[in-house]
Amino acid sequence: MRIKHWLAFFSVLFVATLTFVAAKGPTNIPMKAPPAPSRPAVVKAPPEPANDDCLACHGDPDAKSDTGRRIGVDPAKFTESVHGALDLKCVDCHADLKKTTDFPHPSKLAKVNCAGCHQEKVAEYDRSIHAAARRQSAGSVAATCVDCHGTHDIRQKTDPKSLTYPLNLPATCGRCHGDPDVIKQGHIQIGNVSDLYKDSIHGKAVSKSGLMVAANCTSCHGSHDIRKKSDPDSRVFRRNIPNVCGSCHEGIKAQYDNGVHGIANGRGNDKAPVCADCHTAHQIQRADVASWRLDTIRECGTCHADKITTYRDTFHGQVTSLGFVRVAACSDCHGAHDIHGKADPRSTVAPGNIVSTCRKCHPTAGENFAKYDPHADKHDKARNPVLFYAAGFMKWLLLGVFGVFGLHAVLWLPRGFRERRGQAKHS
Amino acid sequence: MSTPYVRRFDSFDRVLHGFLMLSFLGLAATGLPLIFSDQPWARRMTGILGSFEVAGWLHRVCATMLITVFAVHLSRLGRRLIFQRDFGLLWGPRSMVPQPRDLTDAVGHVKWFLGLGARPRFDRYTYWEKFDYWAVFWGMGIIGASGLLLWFPVFFANVVPGWFFNIALLVHGEEALLAVGFIFTMHFFNGHLRPEKFPMDRVIFTGRVSLEELEEERPSEYARLKASGGLAALQVPPPERWLVRLGTVIGTTAVSIGLLLVGFILYAVLT
Structure with missing residues (x-):
């Protein structure tokens, strides 16, 4: 025991020295160097309890307190954790036990304050909807640091075993956002969003294909500073959605920004459709899925009510209404992301382009054929x-x-x- | 004692009418879902067929059948006119062409409905039968032509401007609605469902009508045939039991399908 003590003391001293030496050079540790380890070299008495002092009681993973609460810590898990690798001491986090000499210590301890080291991240968290919910009601079940990162077993997000590793993250968020009780208590309007996401193209890319680049929860919502979608500073605030989606779908974003809808959205027109209006937020499907294509027609019709009425009077509209997509839907003629007004020469339905647009489905169509009116209105005497x-x-x-x-x-x-x-x- | 019967429709016309029924029901069943594409029943009907492609294919098969029926009928008329010099087709009691007598018959018939006069003495074709005939005739021309236009739009766009297809689709649908609605209500009522005929008149399946019925319903024709001595030539044995039964089955099936489709249309129009 004593040898281990000395070994621990020297290793801490060694790390502390290294930290001082390397202070001017670049560090490969992504967080602030923990201030605590340097202290034993400076402060002489009384000595802080060492990890082994704690593990004497807590080292059994199945250990329980007098009241039956689980108090065990798996030493192996801690050693493998990012904090274990940095040789942090238990009392670095459980700081109120620093000066304790009398064991066992009182059972009620102060909450661990992650801000001691992770000041910036905690400040971000304080601006989040999770923190706001906690401030609003004492009994809130909104996530804190440990709900997403774990406790003694915290790993870096690049570690495949980490709760915040991209391929694990949806399940981590799903622990609350897929739990009916939490959803009810937290008044989470969208409901079981975890299930919605699981079946989406992004969810399947994560769970089935193991695609690291597929969007997970944080790709769109951010991580520590998740905000309500009604908050203009939220990454998923209506007007900001194209930027969020565009962070991966850059090419589509460029098209969208050029089209009438993107321009209108850029001007702050909240009626302009953004990505999620057609693609949905959590149930995004492949663009060739029939049910989604049919829903999109209806979506266009929510603003273009007169156009969908006249479309439904045509063969195209009748067939899609029956639930089949082999015929032209809105986007087949008008384009999807880069829609332009008819007067714009870039428009697929501009007089100069209409024949080639018809030819996408009717390969031998000519000028005369293109005089067909795909939005003919039998009540409009002037037009038809x-x-x-x-x-x-x-x-x-x-x-x-x-x-x-x-x-x-x-x-x-x-x-x-x-x-x-x-x-x-x-x- | 067996009742004497006379021939009213020859076997060729009855078979032709059979194909007409089959193709017409097929066209209605595969076409109505498009007109009422927002109705749940329309989606279910198309779903039962598999897809709109299957429905469209069946629609075209039936259309080809009906166009053939129409062509065969026209060629038969032409043959009788040109080779047999049967000009009675064009005018007179054996003609389908509307004549002044039809107008007086119609007025007389309505008076009889109201108890204001005797029942008109009808001949071979009554005014409502002629209307049935010409409604279908006109319908085949209009629906057939507009249907062909819509079947081969790229080809016909060489001849007509694209907006013709807008008109063609509207006319095709509305005219079809008229035809389907008329056949499945008025033709069924006048021919089969009215109290005197209920549940059905099997003459189109057996081709035969009893002498008694002829004298009662078409006294003018009866008298004319009797006077000209043509009655004896038309005398046939009573229809075989199997033929009557077959007629009952086919007729009941057709009327049921027709009324079901009318129900669907009414549901769609009224809701």
């Missing part, structure tokens, strides 16, 4: 005069025929009954 009169004629023809013959049948019916009774009597 012949259609207007044809529709009027058909309406009156139907009303006339059914009116005359309907009346004819109504008059015939009672006479027919009388006739039948007569026949029966006759025979």
Whole structure:
């Protein structure tokens, strides 16, 4: 025991010396050098409790307190953790035990303050929705540092065993955001977002393909400073969404910024669609999935109500309404991310481009074919005069025929009954 | 004692009418879902068929059948006119062409409905039968032509401007609605469901009508045939039991499908 003590003392001294020597050079430790390890070299008495002092009681992972609370720490897990690798002492975090000499110590300890070392990250956290929820109600179950990072087993996010490793992160967030009790207590409006994400293209890329570059929760929401989507500073605030998506989908972002919707969004028009309006936030699908394509037509129609009405009157609109996508949907003619007004020569439906747009599906279409009106309106006399009169004629023809013959049948019916009774009597 | 029967429709016309029924029902069942594409039943019907491609393929198969029926009918008329010099097709009691008598018959019929006069003495084709015939005739022309236009749009765009397809789709759909609605309500009522005929008139399946019924329903034709001595030539044995049964099955099936489709249309229009 004493030899180990001395070994620990010297190793701490060694690290402390190294830290002082390397202070001017670049450090490969991504966080502030912990201030505590240097202290034993300076402060003489009383000596701080060493890890082994703590582990004497806490070293059994199944250890329990008088009240039955689990108080065990797995020494192996701690050694493997990022803090273990830095040879942090238990009392560096459990700082209120620094001067304790009398063991066992009182069971009620102060909460560990991560800000002692991670000041910046904790400051970010303090601005987050999680911190706000905790400030708002004492009993809040909103996440703190340990909920995402763990406690004695914290690992760097680049470590595949870390809770915050990109491929593990959705499950980590899902521990709360997939838990019905937490969702209820926290009044989380979106509900079980974990399940939604799991089935999305991003979720599958993480869980099935193991793609490190696939978007996980933090890619869009940030990590420590997650904010409400209604907060203009939130990464997922409506107007900021294209930037968030664009951080991976750069090429699409460039197209979007050039199109009418991107320009309108840039000007602060909140009616302009952003990525999530069509693609959704957590249920993003491949763009060739039929159900998604059909939903997108409806989405366009929420603003372009008159256009979807006239579209539904055409064969294209009828077939998509039946649930099939082999025919033209909005984006097939208008484009998706870089939609331009009809008057803009870049537009796919500009007079100069319309034939080639039709040819995407009708390869031999010509100028004459392109005079078809994919949004013909039978009520619009100025736009579609012949259609207007044809529709009027058909309406009156139907009303006339059914009116005359309907009346004819109504008059015939009672006479027919009388006739039948007569026949029966006759025979 | 067996009742004497006379022939009303020859076997060729009855088979032709059979194909007409089959293709018409097929066209209605595969076309209506498009007009009412926002209806749940429309999606289910297309789903049962597999996909809109399958529905579209069946629609075109039925269309080809119906166009063939129409062509065969026209060629039969042409043959009778040109080779047999049967000009009675064009005018007179054996003609489908509307004549002044049809107008007086119609007025007389309505008066009879109201108890204001005697039942008109109908001949071979009544005015409502003629209307049925010409409604279908006109419908085949309009729906057939607009349908072909929509079937081969790129080809026809060589001849007509693209906005013609807008008109074609509207007319095709509305005219189809008229045809389907008319056949499945008025034709069914006038031919089968009205009290005197209920549940159905099997003459289109057997081709035969009893002499008694002919005298009762078409006294003018009866008298004309009797006077010209043509009645004896038309006399046939009563229809076989299997033929009557077959007619019952086919007729009931067709009327049921038709009324179901009418129900769907009414549901869509009224909700």
